[in-house]
């Protein structure tokens with residue numbers, strides 16, 4: 001499904017200094033697998049997620065990424081989305097004045113159009129969205145508010161999951177979707193993600209907490225430090241990290 | 253990258269740039285007492301009108317073109333402008349739509365404004381002004397049943413001279429400014445509305461202004477009077493052909509709201525903006541003012557300004573009546589070399605008067621967008637309130653946004669709030685939308701529409717859709 005080879009990415013900061021953030025990432029994800037990425041703050045987890053989604057601020061300086069055996073890096077962000085790549089943002093953006101339902105419908109239909117599917121009409125759309133909102137435990141009043149405007153941290157995260165369920169991605173990347181969630185929200189999010197799990201979908205979960213992985217059980221856990229994956233292992237690795245922190249790995 | 257893309261989105265061609273080949277009765281260029289007498293005679297005006305024009309003209313001769321606005325343009329040669337051009341008609345003018353030249357009807361069809369009553373937007377009466385004169389007013393009879401007068405200014409001068417004499421120039425005196433004086437001297441037509449006491453106008457009224465002839469100035473005049481306890485919603489739309497020369501549009505709009513009356517005035521201004529290099533386009537120098545004369549009266553201005561090479565206008569409200577309310581909602585978009593200097597004046601005179609100002613400026617390309625506002629509270633205005641919100645959105649590194657708010661409060665009980673913001677269209681927002689599958693163009697349109705939402709909400713429904721479309725077209729080609 002996704003194959004990352006020796007990916008290097010850098011960014012130009014405000015002072016025009018080039019800063020290398022990803023320093024040779026290698027990652028293979030097969031259909032149906034769930035991978036977790038953990039690692040200290042600033043290690044490059046969000047950078048990887050954003051680079052995969054096509055954010056142009058990041059310069060890809062070396063490496064190769066294939067998604068469904070096609071060159072992912074050659075595609076625009078919207079083309080990647082149309083092919084089924086979804087990123088639940090660590091910090092979802094507010095879009096003042098744009099109705100949440102309108103946004104969601106435009107997104108769904110834009111992706112359907114790029115996939116040569118018929119457009120959902122208002123009635124079918126509403127039926128579907130109400131169903132999914134129930135699944136993530138969101139009140140319908142959020143449909144009528146502006147996208148993420150004034151949403152609490154947890155509400156924004158639920159809204160990301162709602163979008164994910166509506167767009168039915170083939171590869172979902174969840175960037176700290178569990179941060180700032182209460183227990184109920186955490187379970188709702190996990191339920192949403194698990195409902196999406198299937199043999200031809202893959203999921204990457206970026207998280208700091210082992211707790212999420214109790215609900216969304218990963219096949220593989222990777223540890224990222226300073227722009228590199230320095231260790232991979234099974235789900236028990238999360239417990240070890242929880243107990244020992246990252247220090248022992250960095251020194252190794 | 254987003255700059256280039258915004259460029260693409262903002263650069264769609266002007267759709268209304270065609271010229272209608274029609275025979276016109278056109279004066280030679282130039283301005284003099286003789287021309288003014290000729291205009292007045294052509295329109296068979298009573299003496300008070302001719303005198304008014306001549307007084308205005310003599311006063312205008314003593315004035316200088318103003319220079320304080322944040323706009324730049326070469327000096328206008330007023331002797332090169334044609335002050336009267338009318339489509340030729342058999343005799344006095346069309347008595348019914350059947351008599352209107354089919355070419356004219358076609359022109360309005362092309363503009364998306366069918367004048368055939370049956371084909372019209374349900375519930376909207378239209379007055380169409382072509383170059384200098386009104387060519388058709390629809391739904392006259394239906395409105396007459398309600399006692400509403402909606403006709404061309406010329407017809408009103410003929411049929412309701414007492415109303416014209418009472419109100420003309422009482423809100424915008426010809427001494428007010430250079431362009432108001434010029435307009436008072438040479439205006440050739442426009443729309444007139446009178447809503448009688450206690451009547452809620454049964455439909456939206458609208459006027460479509462079209463400049464067709466070359467080198468012609470359009471100087472129309474609109475007068476709306478809402479008698480006690482009445483209500484009217486009025487919309488004006490404007491387009492012009494693409495021409496390399498600049499054309500002058502210097503209109504005057506006067507609104508009068510008596511006790512408990514309400515006037516809602518909406519504008520969708522899409523005059524030809526000139527080309528990418530800034531050649532051609534309309535100079536839109538307009539004086540618009542409303543007087544809330546009676547207690548509890550209310551006047552709302554809503555404007556969507558996407559056209560013109562230069563826009564220079566400040567729809568204002570004079571709040572005389574106690575508890576009266578003035579509102580100004582504005583979206584101004586400038587792209588390429590367009591310049592807009594717009595805003596409002598709210599003059600609080602009566603007690604408990606309230607005003608709201610919401611201004612949204614969008615600049616792209618090399619566009620320059622200025623908000624200029626004045627909130628004045630006179631000593632008599634006890635407990636006056638004003639809320640101003642003034643936001644600018646920049647779509648390129650080469651455009652500009654400027655704000656000049658002035659507050660002048662002479663009463664200590666006044667409550668004045670002002671909020672302002674300037675932001676660049678967010679990379680984060682664009683990326684978020686694109687990650688959800690929207691292409692850049694749709695993403696920009698969506699974000700800009702969201703930015704303007706508060707203003708669009710004030711437009712009558714039919715026109716809100718039109719305004720959004722217009723914005724989409726004006727934005728096309730502005731990103732890359």
Ligand SMILES: Nc1ncnc2c1ncn2[C@@H]1O[C@H](COP(=O)(O)OP(=O)(O)OP(=O)(O)O)[C@@H](O)[C@H]1O
Nearest residue numbers: 011012013021039040041042043044045046047048
């Ligand atoms: N636009 C930017 N300008 C400058 N530095 C940046 C920019 N974006 C990311 N960085 C830097 O790159 C590094 C990696 O950031 P990233 O957000 O990928 O970390 P992360 O692993 O997601 O951290 P966290 O766990 O705190 O979310 C950080 O040092 C960050 O400051």
Ligand SMILES: [Mg+2]
Nearest residue numbers: 045046047090
């Ligand atoms: Mg992060």
